[in-house]
Amino acid sequence: MLTVSVVVPAWNEEERIADCILNATTQSVAPLEVLVVDNKSTDRTAQIVSDFIDAHPDTPVKLLHQDKEQGLIPTRNYGLDRAKGQVLGRVDADCMLRPNWVEVVGNLFDRDPQAMGATGPVAYYDMPAKELGLKGDNKVRKSVYRADDGRYLLFGSNMALRASAWKAIRGEVCRDKADIMHEDVDISLHLIDHDFKTVYCRNMNAGISARRMDTSFPSFRRYMQRFKNTFDAHPQHTREQKPERTLYAIYPVLRAFYPVYQKYLESADINPAERVWIKEQMELFHQREQEMC
Template identity: 25%
Template sequence: MFFSIIIPLYNRPQEIKELLDTLTLQTYRQFEVLVIEDGSVNDAEAIVNSFADKLQVRYFKKPNEGQGFTRNFGFERAQGDYFIIFDSDCLIPANYLEIVNNSLAANYLDAYGGPDGAHDSFTPTQKAISYSMTSPFTTGGIRGNKKAIGQFHPRSFNMGVSRQVWEKAGGFIITRLGEDIEYSIRIHSLGFKIGLIPDAIVYHKRRTNFLQFYKQLHFFGRARINIYKFFPEQLKLVHFFPAAFTLFVFITIILNILHWPIACLGNIILTLIILLIFFHAWWKNKSAKIAILSIIAAFTQLIAYGLGFMQDFWKRVIFNRS
């Protein structure tokens, strides 16, 4: 099978170099790479072209439209039987394409997703953020977990679709705010077979500090409401959990300020949550420092998502504003 790897890029020249370095090490060699610069000010043309003797790579520039429509640009120019999309801040294990090719040969999927994790080279903060984004206590195991409950929706940091999917479903119809979830749901609705390839892991750097992480997760909370506007049935009770958690934290803080005795119950619950995250993260990463940072990452994730969710729920669902 011949793969087309499609990578949208926006002002990340160093990160695309690191990603392309990992692709030169792939044990399965039947692939091309399309890098699409999405209106970057700091472009990576020279860096990408420096890989011309190591990879079958093509570089494109276009005006800024966002990652969804930039992937469509790549789909339209791809030559492969199967399209794979990565975020530009990923590192790809050397056997990734071999795993995917063997898996599709044994059990063909029209579209697939894979999990993400933290590379040994990541900073403690990046490892803590990676833990938070994959922890059962924050995401419920929906991002590449074999035991996740409900319909599996591949995410665009590590996602593949066949040419047949693109020909029938088209590409992304929104460019931001949950575009990959909308696409996954639409692929499901057309009867295509979608599944998880659990060993097709990528190492996802994500945001490098907690402020950037907060902004990203606030955006994700808003994206869930955007998905609701397309598919109301996809808004589940579990999606309200970060908002409920956020309200619980704020109410507990206010009760402590007012010295109300009931605040003790909230303090006990929060302490138990903190201890649970700490010891689980310590067990996963074998580092007390990362475990402490994981507490910060988990609270940042849940509160940022909760606030973004409540903001757009109030504006777009209650008041029906666009």
């Protein structure tokens, strides 16, 4: 199996970063490294990661600092440039990887030498009905997140690149100093420019927060506009389906329900990120316990 690095850009993520790196290291196959790239956080993000490393010295978590420039893209690039794995995972700091994520990703690229980028569905851990949501997200991403002749677009919260592919496109990816594009879609289109294969794997699962839906409609609309802006910056690429149409359709319901459900979680003292893969984590724990007997 190929080695996998997990890169986590982080800015003011003290609420979820510990859960994120715990999930990234609680895996059926250990990642080569988990690189948390702090981007001038003003909260306790860096301290929490440092404390985690001190408390778990055997885990491959490393804390990097990208202090030269504020922004996701330079922070993402900083981490990917320094990752040593044959495959480079890139997830958000509120992302919870399923306990077999590293194994699935490493095997996927190992079995398919032509695969240069991969992505999969996500479950929204701070909303109810995880399994139903995962199935729905799988259906939408598999059918709608495509460009040109059906090439899959990668999703930044749950994506991986072959290291050689990143090196090939590193000098070409858009800098987007105006911050108006989807950086994951931009990466996808640069991969397609090289005729690199991108694949979709329904077993490559991660949990993410639905907090994007807890924004005002003008803010949400600006976020959705990023799809068009990204394709406008790449006029040689086309798309038949527009994911933003689906997201616009579900926004009113999720916008109304999200804060209500958060109050329930708070009143019940539930950490949804902690329990999103609890069943799978327990299965992994029992498996390892039996192997030790």
